[in-house]
Amino acid sequence: MEQLATQLFIGLSIGAVLLMVAVGLSVTFGQMNVINMAHGEFIMIGAYSAYVTQAVLGEDLAGWSFLTALPVAFVAAGVIGVLVEHLLIRRLHGRVLDTLLATWGVAIILQQAARDIFGAPNVQLMRPEALQGGITLAGVNMPFTRLTILGLAVGVVVLLALMIDRLPHGRRMRAVLQNRDLAEARGVNTSRVDRVTFFVGSGLAGLAGVAVTLLGPVGPSVGTLYLVDAFLIVIVGGLGHLRGAVVAAFALGVLNTFVEFSTSATLARAAVLLMVPVVMSGFEVSLLTRFLALAILAVGLDLAWGYGGMLSLGHGLFFGLGAYAMAMHLKLEAAGRDMPDFMVWSGRxxxxxxxxxxxxxxxxxxxxxxxxxxxAAAMGYFVFRNRIRGAYFAILTQATVVVFTILLVGYQGYTGGSNGLTDLETMFGLDLGAVSTQRLLYFVTAGALVAVYLLARQLVRSRWGRLLIAVRDTEDRVRFLGYNPVAIKVVAFALSAALAGLGGALFVPVVGIVAPEMLGAVASIEMVIWVALGGRGSLVGAILGALLVNYAQFTISSVFPAGWSYAQGALLVVVIVAAPLGLVGLLRSARGRFDSRIVPTLATKER
Known part of the structure; x- marks a missing residue:
């Protein structure tokens, strides 16, 4: 019973951190309809602000560092948040999904900047002497650090509630939240309200970052750990509903703690493609084969997002299911009639x-x-039947892939845990390390990509494909005409998932390993980046994006490891803002401008 109460207390303290993150996200998401994927990095900024504050004050004043860090972190995160809002988000007003991708680019840049400035390893802050120890109540040990976090969260909620209810800016916030157009017509400067709101929301995330330093070491990716949960709290609690956010945050914090506690112990181009192996080395062929397998996934994702309007931030789930299915066979083939090695080590x-x-x-x-x-079909049926789409669908898919990776890590005796399934050496009796096998895998993967492309092209040009595009653009009108948009979207989403699984199955024999980190939330968003950069709604663009981005990542990372994060983040922001249709859209636009200039010139010459 005491152990149960202890876990409950720990869950409440985690819920307090989530609450500080979520309330800031709730007001910006609810008021501005902005999905800020860089919100987690404001937590990181707050955490490192506490680290810098403690370093500046020194050991003599270390006891005051926590209190001093609170306003410093609030202002630092708030100022950077305002810069992001002014320079980027305002330019993408009304483009919710584009804002999501662009802010993810900002998140990548901020994370890499933190690595360059503070280093990749986590940093540990000294706990103030006043927060050492704790109290014991009814057999439950309550550390002062976690009690402080709970008190800070309560203070944040009370002050935010007073601001919303009593201050003029709070009343303007509520007016904009309820009806932006009407508030603007009544003379409310909505741009200024957005700016102040974003400052407050980002600052609250900074306060959460300071609180996180009391729980343990912090690093560049500390904010990513809390972001998905924060989005879930916003959805469950309700946009702009402070009371709902409080209930959802503490409920999720307690649920997370009990789940972790209970599971920790158990836990034309075809011709060119055919010629490539002749002129490439074995390593280069292997590398290109990986990229081609990922391009198959990109085609599937483009079917769902580019043609169906279903932005999935969890396609790593489907890629992972296909990869693990093939890896399980290869692992059993390598083991013969024996048990796989990781099961033996786990005591099975x-x-x-x-x-x-x-x-x-x-x-x-x-x-x-x-x-x-x-x-995908089961998930899509229940989601689409309830008319969940857009940003909500994207967040749900991301949450699903997070749960999937947690299960993979937790059930180590069944899945290999965080190490994944490794040492995959043979396939159908062939040595996967042999150059001849790598070339064979290349031909199989290249052939599969060509077949997938032809199939997808035929589908999008068919009557079903035109219906899918119509559902993307005007779903209600399609429903009014007597068609069932749910069935159309479910089929498209399931087909997209099957192609992702095919890509995963072809990817595994080439790399000889599959692990949770290869298919988690971050990897899933990177998959979206390929399609966004190549050009959504273009099958060629999806393939081109997957090949170019992965090749650029390999090339840049091998020369300048930190450079790829900056390049990827900056490129994503630039493309979303300046070329929302990607590279293919940019090429089409350039060709259109060229044609519009050359045709009048030719006509003049003929006259």
């Missing part, structure tokens, strides 16, 4: 029954396609 005495069918290559291949499609 026999192979789980659901692993046994994966000894068959045909079954594993079928599952790599059917399992992602089935999961």
């Amino acid at each position: 005495s026999e192979l789980p029954w659901w692993w046994e069918p994966f000894r068959n290559a045909g079954f594993a291949t079928a599952m790599a396609l059917l399992l992602p499609a089935a999961v």
Whole structure:
């Protein structure tokens, strides 16, 4: 019973951190309809502000560092938030999904900047002497650090409630939240309200960052750990509803703690493609094969997002299901009749029954396609039937892939845990390390990409494809005409997932490993970046984006490891702002301008 109460107290303290993150996100999301993927980095800014404050004050004044860091972190995060709002978000007003991608680019840049300034390893702050120790109540140990976090969260909520209810800016915030156009007509300067609101919301995330330093070491990616949960709190609690955010934050904090506690122990181009292996080395062929497998995934994602308007931030789930299905077969092939090595190390005495069918290559291949499609169809049916779309759908898919990776890590005896499934050395009796096998895998993957492209092109040009595009643009009108948008979207989403699974199944034999970090939330967003940069709504653009981005990542990272994060973030922001249709859209626009100039010139010459 005491252990249960202890976990409850820990969950409440985690919920307090989530609350400070979520209330700031709630007011900006609710008022401005902005999904700020850089909100987690404001937590990081707050944490490092506390670190710098403590370093400046020194050991003699370390006891005052926590209190001093609170206003410093609030202002630092708030100022950077205002800069992001002024320079970027304001230019993308009304383009919700574009804002999501652009702010993710900002997040990448801020994370890499933190690594360059403070280093990649986490940093540990000295706890003030006054916060050492704790109290014991009814057998429950309550550290002063966690009590301080709870008190800080309560203070933040009370002050924010007073600001919204009593201050003039709070009344203007409520007016803009309820009806922006009407508030603007009544003389409210909505731009100024947005700016102040973004400052406050970002500053609250900075305060959460200071609170996080009391829980343990912090690093450049500390904000990412809390961002998905914060979005869930906003959705469950309700946009702009402070009381709902409080309930949802503490409920989620407690739920997370109990789940972790209970599971920790168990836990034309075809011709060119054919010629490539002749002129490339074995390593280069292997590298290109990986990129081609990822391009198959990009085609599937483009079907869902570019043609269907379903932005999935969780396609790593489907890629992972296909990859793990194939990796399970390869792992069993390598083990022969014995148990896989990681199961032996985890103390398992026999192979789980659901692993046994994966000894068959045909079954594993079928599952790599059917399992992602089935999961996507089930998810899509319940989501689309309730008319959840746009930003809400994107957040739900991201939350789903986070849960998937947590399960993979937690159930180490079944999945290999954080290490994944490694040492995949043979496939159908062929040595995966041999150059001849790598070339064979290249031809198989290249052929699959060509087939997928032709199939997808035929689909988008068909009557079903035109309906899918119509659903993307005017779903209500399609429903009014007697069609069922739910069925159309479910089929498209399931097909997209199957292609992602195919990409995963082809990716695994080339790299010889699959691990949770290869298919988590960050990897899923990077998949979206490929399609965004190449050009959504263009199959060629999706393939081009996957190939170019992954090649650029490999090339830049091998020369300047930190440079890729800056390049990726900056390129994403520039493309979203200046060329929302990606590289293919930019080329089409340039060709259109060229044609408009050359045709009148030719006509003049003829006259």
